[in-house]
Amino acid sequence: MIFINETLFSKTKTIINKYEFTFKKKFGQNFLIDNHVLNKIISSAEIDENDVVIEIGPGIGTLTAEVAKKAFKVVAVEIDRTLVPILCDTLSDFDNIEIINEDILKVDIREIAKRYFDKNIKIVANLPYYITTPIIMEILEKRFPVESITVMVQREVAYRMGAKPSSKDYGALSLSVQYFCEPYIVANVPRNCFMPRPNVDSAVIKLTVLEEPFVKTNDIKLMFHIIKLAFSQRRKTLLNCLFNSGDFGFSKEEITEVLNEVGFDEKIRGETLGLSDFGKIADAFYKKIE
Ligand code: SAM
Numbered sequence: 107m108i109f110i111n112e113t114l115f116s117k118t119k120t121i122i123n124k125y126e127f128t129f130k131k132k133f134g135q136n137f138l139i140d141n142h143v144l145n146k147i148i149s150s151a152e153i154d155e156n157d158v159v160i161e162i163g164p165g166i167g168t169l170t171a172e173v174a175k176k177a178f179k180v181v182a183v184e185i186d187r188t189l190v191p192i193l194c195d196t197l198s199d200f201d202n203i204e205i206i207n208e209d210i211l212k213v214d215i216r217e218i219a220k221r222y223f224d225k226n227i228k229i230v231a232n233l234p235y236y237i238t239t240p241i242i243m244e245i246l247e248k249r250f251p252v253e254s255i256t257v258m259v260q261r262e263v264a265y266r267m268g269a270k271p272s273s274k275d276y277g278a279l280s281l282s283v284q285y286f287c288e289p290y291i292v293a294n295v296p297r298n299c300f301m302p303r304p305n306v307d308s309a310v311i312k313l314t315v316l317e318e319p320f321v322k323t324n325d326i327k328l329m330f331h332i333i334k335l336a337f338s339q340r341r342k343t344l345l346n347c348l349f350n351s352g353d354f355g356f357s358k359e360e361i362t363e364v365l366n367e368v369g370f371d372e373k374i375r376g377e378t379l380g381l382s383d384f385g386k387i388a389d390a391f392y393k394k395i396e
Contacts, residue, residue: 114168115139118301121166125192129302133186134234137165138258140299143310144172150292150312151230151256153177158222162210162231162241162257165189167196173230174200181218183210210241215250227251232258235306239263239279246286246315255313256292264291264309271380278337281381282330285320287313321385328395329388336376336384344379344387345372356391364390 118139121127129135138144147169153159153176164170164182166189174180180203184190190207197203206213219227229245229252238259245252259267262275268289269275283289292310297303323329335351336344345361348354356364362372368386370379379387 114141114144115301118166118168121192121196122301125188127166127188127192130186134163134236135165135186136232136300136302136304138168138232138299139301140295143258143293143295143299144169146293147230147232147256147258147310148172148176150290150310151228151254153228153230156225157228157253158218158225159228159230160215160218160252162229162237163234164193164205165232167193169230169232170197170203171200174203177228178202178225179204179222181206183208183213185209211237211244215245215252216248219251226253228253229255229257231256235260235263235304242267242313243282246283249286252315254315255287256310257313258295258308258310261294261307261309264311267311267313272378276377277340278330278333281333281384283313285381287315289313321381323385323388324392325388328392329384332388332391333376333384336379340375340377342375343372344370344374344376347376356394360394364394 118137153173155178157177158179158181159173159177161170161173161180161182164184170180170182182193182203183206184193185208187207190205193205242255245255265275266277266279267283268291269280290312292312295308295310297307332348335347335354338351339347345358345365348356348361349358365372365374365387368390
């Protein structure tokens with residue numbers, strides 16, 4: 107059971123009132139008001155003085171201040187310009203915070219990493235939920251030199267990212283994230299830990315970025331195309347998903363032959379397969395196309 111921490115709650119209320127700040131739904135503004143959850147994010151992110159932390163959406167600076175106490179530097183990217191004067195006030199005691207008033211999707215993260223080439227780059231955020239998947243996949247797919255991503259996301263999305271084969275949450279997102287990272291669900295966070303209270307529950311997830319992707323395959327695009335098709339009709343066999351898609355370019359017999367060749371029955375369903383299995387299957391099709 108998580109109790110609302112009165113201090114963080116009243117502190118947030120005082121700042122909101124002082125600046126007559128109005129929450130903007132379109133920016134996913136749900137500020138964290140629970141100290142216990144704040145501490146959980148900080149401890150799981152394992153920040154030290156050799157780290158440069160990029161924070162996405164600092165809001166009024168609650169998480170930013172705690173990160174800045176531990177990190178070498180915090181680069182906080184906030185889209186809402188009305189929050190900038192508030193941040194300058196709430197974070198005035200720190201000299202290791204840079205505030206960038208920009209949309210994170212337009213910020214060159216590689217450029218920031220280059221500036222701090224001798225430091226470890228970590229991402230920490232209570233994410234605005236509308237950009238969760240785009241920003242995480244952008245960081246991973248472009249292989250920005252980031253060591254870990256510790257973020258608050260919608261609970262359902264956290265479970266999908268961390269899901270294992272044959273579970274109900276397992277799907278293309280699980281495989282895309284786990285190709286690049288080792289996921290770990292740090293905490294479940296109920297909706298009453300935020301101001302204003304959102305309509306969904308949340309969870310903190312830590313993604314530790316792997317030095318090398320989880321599997322080696324000849325053609326990543328082909329592997330992820332197969333994965334996408336495999337989950338397009340969840341309850342169908344992989345054979346039917348690939349064949350029914352109409353754009354896979356192999357007959358039923360040829361697909362069966364390839365699946366059997368790498369040790370799978372033609373009745374196998376995508377939801378039971380792991381990344382290594384999809385890697386093997388993709389390589390077998392790759393050989394046929396070559
Ligand atoms: N970090 C604060 C906290 O934990 O209380 C605020 C978190 S709130 C869920 C999300 C924050 O992200 C808001 O401050 C919002 O204005 C900001 N934001 C929304 N979209 C953004 C974007 N595309 N780029 C940067 N910041 C964004």
